[in-house]
Amino acid sequence: MLQELVPGAKFRFVQIGGGTANYTALTGAQTNATVLSGAEVVKFTRMPDGSENSEAQIKPLAYTGAARFGQLSDLPTMKELGYDMEFCIKSWWFAPKGTPKAAIEGFANALEASTSTDRYQKFLESKGFANLFLGGNDLQQDLQNTWTAIEPVAKLASKK
Template identity: 70%
Template structure:
């Protein structure tokens, strides 16, 4: 951690030529725009990283979180059009690609300069315990035998919708009826209230909704996870098989991406990535990931560029399907 922090300082000196220069970066607070309301997962990721940067004294100026509510396109466009001076960055997830792929946005991830990717979570398709459905095979068989009748709660064009489409495509002929519900809590409520028949939730959300604080099963829980879309089983619910274990070629996981305006100097992007990488290695951020059930990953440079392209290659055809729903 000290080595990375030292590299960050060295990079800053290289950019400015002098630590005390008038035009040193950063010489004012850095804004990290989260294009969602405060309190959500993206907001928590941003604030945990910002606090780790400040507590570790990794930059001479603080990183401040700016929440831009409403549709995520508003905050995303704000950063895309911001001055490329290193004082405004975007923190977002796969919704940016979903928006581009479905045609909801007239811009996309290639209109930015990538800085880093961090944290990763996958999802669990589920039903109510009283549904009579006890496996992924039964769920997809019903979606195939009775197409467009199983109501799938989603935030159309976003994470749970894209995941549901990918799961649906694993069984030729299967078809869910996707309806607009919202995020994780809203979909949990709709599912338990029998307004929907199925949805997906993150591993952390499933634990929150199904387990007691001591780790025992909540007897009042009404939901039943059927599988996990990660490459390996989710540690917090290790009894749940992965989709691939069940014979379905489905892997769907989401990282938080940090972007800069397209023409931001490489030196500034590299310096900010240094600070973020050290922050991501802090005990506080590792604990945050552990508590949320996120994988403690961090990508930058060519690695994050490759991850973006790989993710787009997988998401683009699924997002095209969303246009038809």
């Protein structure tokens, strides 16, 4: 998405895997830049007490969320740096095609109820995730919005 914001910017997209694989490729000079979650950046650049790790091998440049990431409050957002870009990946739950509607609704209700538990709140905090639950039409709209945002990047990544 950043490539679309800066005239002349060119990136070669490389699919490596998750955060650890991306970190390894970056620190091993196999890639020049990567995208990591806020929790991964904390893991790779901070000490267990949250203080800065002076021996960290990577430097975060910006956060793509709407507001600064709480555990990295000194890290500016893309918008603060002058780029009109905001993107955060959400986690989605899916059921196999043909799953009865009652089963889907029951599972969705259980998931939504779990979002108010202390255990879940602690999990969100430890991972730096937002507490957002979407279902039904709101979820469908969010999926469409996400696809609209990433489709141009997916097309660029598929070019050889």
